[in-house]
Amino acid sequence: MLKKFVLGLVLAASFSASAMASVVRTSEPGGYNGYMQWGDYQIGMVKLAQGTNMVSSLTSSVDIWDQGWGNQSDANQVYIGLYQNDAILWGQHVAGAHHGWSRQTFDIASNLTALTSLNEALRAIDWSSGGTVTMKMMANPIGWPGWELHVANAYFSVTSDTVQQSQVPEPASVALLSLGLAGLVASRRKSLKK
Secondary structure, three states: OHHHHHHHHHHHHHHHHHHOOOOOEEEOOEEEEOOOOOOOEEEEEOOOOOOEEEEEEEEEEEEEEOOOOOOOOOOEEEEEEEEEEEEEEEEEEEEEEEOOOEEEEHHHHHOOHHHHHHHHHHHOHHHHOOOEEEEEEOOOOOOOOEEEEEEEEEEEEEEEEOOOHHHHHHHHHHHHHHHHHHHHHHHHHHHOOO
């Protein structure tokens, strides 16, 4: 009975996964060089398809350096943002500059809070109002005297889906299903030991 139950779960999961059409987009490699400048400077972008309401993967790689003689801080940074037209809906720091080149990578899979807030921002978009929804990689330099920001080989990759709300299980439902499955396994093992 347990084998049939587990097989049923696996088949249901594979069917629902096949019902979603994942789209992977990668930005063109970009760069930025600035000395004593403030602002946001676009270094990469991908356009999301109409109705996109879930991101399952977001990774980035950046070569970054603060060559200046001033102080250094992670706030002299590169971030990725979700935009509707020019309005930012969500943002995430992905790299900070220090004296000396470094390659910095980011994987949203290791930051559940960021992934959750990104998907909440996506689900809140009113697609009927028109406009363009994009994800952009931005250089965000500090403009104090002696501060520089140099970015090279910067790109990001995003996997997005348009998912019906009924296909996205709530965390409480997943936890309840997991506890039930663990209970079934434990009771099966107990009965086998007798």
